[in-house]
Amino acid sequence: MLRQLATRQVRLTSKGGVSFARNIRHISNIVSQKDASEDSQTGKFINTLNKPYSVTTYARPNLVLTHGKGSLLYDLENRQYVDFTSGIAVTCLGHANKELAEIIHDQSTKLLHCSNLYYNLPAGELANKLVSKTKESGGMKDAQRVFLCNSGTEANEAALKFARKYGKSINENKIEIITFNNSFHGRSMGALSVTPNPKYQAPFAPLIPGVQVADTADIESVKSLIHKDKTCAVIIEPIQGEGGINVVSEKFLTELRKLCDDNEVLLIFDEIQCGLGRTGKLWAHSNLEQAVHPDILTMAKALGNGFPIGATMITEKVENSLAVGDHGTTYGGNALGARIGSFVVDKITDETFSEGVNEKSAIFVSLLSKIVEKYPDHVESVKGKGLLLGLQFKDNLTNSAVVDKCRENGLLAITAALNVLRIVPALNIPNDLIREGVEILDFSIKQVIEESK
Numbered sequence: 001m002l003r004q005l006a007t008r009q010v011r012l013t014s015k016g017g018v019s020f021a022r023n024i025r026h027i028s029n030i031v032s033q034k035d036a037s038e039d040s041q042t043g044k045f046i047n048t049l050n051k052p053y054s055v056t057t058y059a060r061p062n063l064v065l066t067h068g069k070g071s072l073l074y075d076l077e078n079r080q081y082v083d084f085t086s087g088i089a090v091t092c093l094g095h096a097n098k099e100l101a102e103i104i105h106d107q108s109t110k111l112l113h114c115s116n117l118y119y120n121l122p123a124g125e126l127a128n129k130l131v132s133k134t135k136e137s138g139g140m141k142d143a144q145r146v147f148l149c150n151s152g153t154e155a156n157e158a159a160l161k162f163a164r165k166y167g168k169s170i171n172e173n174k175i176e177i178i179t180f181n182n183s184f185h186g187r188s189m190g191a192l193s194v195t196p197n198p199k200y201q202a203p204f205a206p207l208i209p210g211v212q213v214a215d216t217a218d219i220e221s222v223k224s225l226i227h228k229d230k231t232c233a234v235i236i237e238p239i240q241g242e243g244g245i246n247v248v249s250e251k252f253l254t255e256l257r258k259l260c261d262d263n264e265v266l267l268i269f270d271e272i273q274c275g276l277g278r279t280g281k282l283w284a285h286s287n288l289e290q291a292v293h294p295d296i297l298t299m300a301k302a303l304g305n306g307f308p309i310g311a312t313m314i315t316e317k318v319e320n321s322l323a324v325g326d327h328g329t330t331y332g333g334n335a336l337g338a339r340i341g342s343f344v345v346d347k348i349t350d351e352t353f354s355e356g357v358n359e360k361s362a363i364f365v366s367l368l369s370k371i372v373e374k375y376p377d378h379v380e381s382v383k384g385k386g387l388l389l390g391l392q393f394k395d396n397l398t399n400s401a402v403v404d405k406c407r408e409n410g411l412l413a414i415t416a417a418l419n420v421l422r423i424v425p426a427l428n429i430p431n432d433l434i435r436e437g438v439e440i441l442d443f444s445i446k447q448v449i450e451e452s453k
Contacts, residue, residue: 030443032408033079035062042076061407068095071429073412082437084413089241089273089388089424092302093347100305103343104336113334122338123148129342130313133349137282140297141290142315148333148341152272152300153186155310158327159235159296160190162314163266166321167232170264176210178225178234182243182417185235185270194235197417216240216248219255228263233296238284241273244418245383245390250288257292266318269294272310276302277348277427279386280358302427305344309337348427357427360434361386364423367438371445378449383420387427390420391441397448405444411437 036042042064050064064076071094073081086092093100107122114120127146134143147158160177167174179185179194186192192201193208201207214221216236226234234256240246260267274284276299285293295318300310310332331337347353368382368391378397383390393399399415406413416422421441425434 070094086426092427094426111335120335122335123333126338139283139286144316147312149310155298156191158312163233169321184242233266235268237270239274266295268296389423411440
């Protein structure tokens with residue numbers, strides 16, 4: 001019976017939901033509503049069909065999303081939300097993208113999967129396109145080879161394995177990896193080992209040995225750890241997403257690249273969240289001098305607009321250390337994922353599209369800066385670049401409280417470390433929804449402040 005109710009509700013919402021925020025002109029028009037109760041249709045679905053059978057992962061509110069369109073999402077209670085999360089920087093072209101739906105249907109009638117035992121057309125085309133478009137965009141000057149996989153974590157696992165193999169080809173003891181405070185590279189054992197957050201690491205210790213932790217604000221911390229005979233790689237996010245929307249300075253990255261060169265150490269850029277158009281260029285490092293470019297580049301999230309796909313791009317120098325059978329994957333490079341990835345790359349590398357991202361970023365920064373001015377005792381600054389943005393809150397305003405209040409008011413946003421509210425919308429979010437969403441955010445901050453008095 002519950003399944004039937006859920007299905008019927010989805011059909012109802014597909015015809016139009018109750019809007020929290022549609023056509024907002026004044027803050028007073030925003031209608032707040034708490035998360036669904038335990039005895040609601042949502043509560044019954046979660047407690048009967050979901051929680052008893054799902055492994056514990058995130059702490060989630062009583063919210064069941066049923067469908068979306070563009071930068072709007074709808075739930076089982078027929079409520080509409082402006083989406084500033086895009087599935088954690090994933091759905092870069094928005095929900096239910098019509099062109100992608102047509103590609104998925106077309107490819108599903110031809111070939112979904114054949115494994116890496118054989119070549120397939122879309123995988124080869126995507127690998128070629130990633131390398132060529134990267135160079136055209138001013139990114140990774142020595143990009144040459146691509147390993148296709150299924151997620152960001154897998155992309156980073158491949159990067160770490162490739163780096164270890166490269167190091168051992170020089171010296172059997174050259175296996176150490178340097179990572180950085182506030183970084184996030186994934187939750188599998190290798191990727192988790194270079195994610196130095198006690199909250200994530202402690203329950204699963206001991207982790208992979210040979211990992212050293214430096215500070216992105218202190219190049220001397222790297223100098224004290226890097227060793228020509230021991231260090232094989234340094235892994236860093238040019239903009240830390242999960243860690244607090246922290247933009248690593250060009251000066252630091254330049255000095256880091258030189259340290260790596262001087263010590264025969266590979267430089268890995270993790271652009272899983274900050275890459276693929278999110279900063280207004282194909283890659284966050286595309287703004288850097290060629291001399292600063294990485295030896296290995298990892299990507300995922302936006303590459304599939306919601307379909308699971310990741311990739312690791314390497315130079316020929318790294319490729320030369322690999323042998324047949326060193327690494328592999330069953331699903332990676334499947335025809336469907338690769339075809340979707342090709343479409344996404346074509347879209348986000350279009351010059352007009354990139355200009356649109358920068359235009360939208362300017363609108364966001366202008367509106368968010370007004371929030372900083374309006375609440376100087378509670379909001380410290382706007383952080384980030386492009387459409388990877390954050391509001392840095394002061395200690396007397398918690399990001400989780402604001403996110404909860406935003407959800408009640410019809411806006412989905414997410415937290416990041418260091419008490420930052422993270423904003424990572426679709427790269428093609430309409431300008432009117434940017435303004436609408438920021439207005440809800442403003443109103444929500446005001447409510448949280450007033451309720452805390």
